[in-house]
Amino acid sequence: MIIEPRMRGFICLTAHPDGCAQNVKNQINYVKSKGAIHGPKKVLVIGASTGFGLASRITAAFGSNAATLGVFFEKEPAPGKTATPGWYNSAAFEQEAHKAGLYAKSINGDAFSNEIKQQTIDLIKADLGQVDLVIYSLASPVRMHPVTGVLHRSVLKPIGNTFTNKTVDFHTGNVTQVSIEPANQEDIDNTVVVMGGEDWAMWTDALKSAGVLAEGVTTIAYSYIGPEVTEAVYRKGTIGRAKDHLEATAFEITDSLQSINGKAFVSVNKALVTQASSAIPVIPLYISLLYKIMKAEGVHEGCIEQMQRLFAERLYMNAPIPTDDKGRIRIDDWEMRDDIQDRVKALWATATTENLSEIGDLAGYKQDFLNLFGFGFDGVDYNGEANEMLQIPSIS
Ligand code: NAI
Numbered sequence: 070m071i072i073e074p075r076m077r078g079f080i081c082l083t084a085h086p087d088g089c090a091q092n093v094k095n096q097i098n099y100v101k102s103k104g105a106i107h108g109p110k111k112v113l114v115i116g117a118s119t120g121f122g123l124a125s126r127i128t129a130a131f132g133s134n135a136a137t138l139g140v141f142f143e144k145e146p147a148p149g150k151t152a153t154p155g156w157y158n159s160a161a162f163e164q165e166a167h168k169a170g171l172y173a174k175s176i177n178g179d180a181f182s183n184e185i186k187q188q189t190i191d192l193i194k195a196d197l198g199q200v201d202l203v204i205y206s207l208a209s210p211v212r213m214h215p216v217t218g219v220l221h222r223s224v225l226k227p228i229g230n231t232f233t234n235k236t237v238d239f240h241t242g243n244v245t246q247v248s249i250e251p252a253n254q255e256d257i258d259n260t261v262v263v264m265g266g267e268d269w270a271m272w273t274d275a276l277k278s279a280g281v282l283a284e285g286v287t288t289i290a291y292s293y294i295g296p297e298v299t300e301a302v303y304r305k306g307t308i309g310r311a312k313d314h315l316e317a318t319a320f321e322i323t324d325s326l327q328s329i330n331g332k333a334f335v336s337v338n339k340a341l342v343t344q345a346s347s348a349i350p351v352i353p354l355y356i357s358l359l360y361k362i363m364k365a366e367g368v369h370e371g372c373i374e375q376m377q378r379l380f381a382e383r384l385y386m387n388a389p390i391p392t393d394d395k396g397r398i399r400i401d402d403w404e405m406r407d408d409i410q411d412r413v414k415a416l417w418a419t420a421t422t423e424n425l426s427e428i429g430d431l432a433g434y435k436q437d438f439l440n441l442f443g444f445g446f447d448g449v450d451y452n453g454e455a456n457e458m459l460q461i462p463s464i465s
């Protein structure tokens with residue numbers, strides 16, 4: 070069928086299989102253009118279908134010829150109804166990996182569940198034996214706790230006081246004031262249960278107990294810090310508490326992996342347009358100002374540039390992994406440069422509906438948002454019939 074974008078708030082109800090394939094191919098070409106990385110050989114990526122997880126998978130496969138097993142939670146297509154973008158991304162990724170002679174299989178289901186963990190372990194045992202890198206890149210608004218059966222929902226709220234600041238509706242470019250009421254303790258606890266480190270530790274425990282982690286294994290999860298303007302709603306808000314927990318969990322996991330010399334790290338990544346970040350108030354305005362300045366300075370990066378740099382210049386340099394005073398890998402270094410942040414801060418103060426398309430990169434934001442769903446790519450025939458029923462080779 071002919072597939073067009075259908076926007077509803079910060080989500081698009083349709084996805085384009087050929088556009089998603091183009092997105093994956095562009096990312097593969099980028100990684101290849103940067104040359105070989107002496108990186109991981111057998112990789113499990115949890116949250117492998119979009120955003121940083123997909124870019125990590127592509128970097129491992131096409132930067133260092135790694136076999137990859139991807140876990141994600143995507144909707145398959147139905148007649149007349151497209152799949153979610155991560156489905157098509159994964160179909161395209163597997164096709165490209167197989168063409169290159171690389172092992173690539175995927176598991177679609179709830180990564181928080183015991184069942185999906187067990188399926189993953191069984192598949193590693195059957196096909197790979199052990200993995201030497203585990204990427205944990207889930208972003209989810211809900212988590213069904215596997216022990217209690219309780220469904221927890223995360224919230225994006227400030228803590229302590231009502232937060233009032235500017236925000237933008239990136240579809241219309243309207244800059245308005247938004248006020249967000251503070252979270253209560255239950256909100257905070259729920260957000261930590263969903264986006265904190267408990268599930269990462271459960272995964273690592275399960276994989277280690279099953280003997281599928283290689284000697285010297287590395288596991289990485291992703292975090293964010295960001296500037297003062299987003300602090301109340303991000304780093305000092307409910308999601309920030311979850312990131313504090315995730316970061317603390319890295320040390321616990323490292324302890325638990327001592328007998329196999331394994332290490333857990335958190336990498337602090339750059340703010341980028343993904344399905345997860347578009348839903349956070351204030352962040353899209355910050356991102357559109359940040360993009361403008363980082364592009365002007367020639368230091369703008371997308372998920373793939375970030376992950377390629379994480380592998381090539383942090384994780385696999387054949388040297389101790391550089392970290393900050395809290396043990397975190399920093400790949401948000403260019404975003405957080407003083408000169409960049411000073412300029413964003415100045416622009417923030419002046420941003421209005423009238424000037425945003427000029428002082429900010431609203432067009433770039435919108436383009437990236439469309440791209441998430443496979444729209445807006447050169448070389449794709451959007452007027453032609455697309456095969457919305459496309460299957461993922463290892464799942465169908
Ligand atoms: P995303 O929304 O693009 O990717 C989320 C992934 O998790 C997808 O593969 C999805 O299928 C999978 N997933 C969600 N729920 C699942 C479930 N129940 N079971 C299995 N898979 C599930 O998100 P993004 O932005 O790539 O986020 C990944 C990590 O990076 C998160 O920890 C996020 O906080 C972090 N991060 C994001 C930044 C940003 O600006 N987008 C900046 C820095 C860190």
Ligand code: NA
Nearest residue numbers: 120121122206
């Ligand atoms: Na991801």
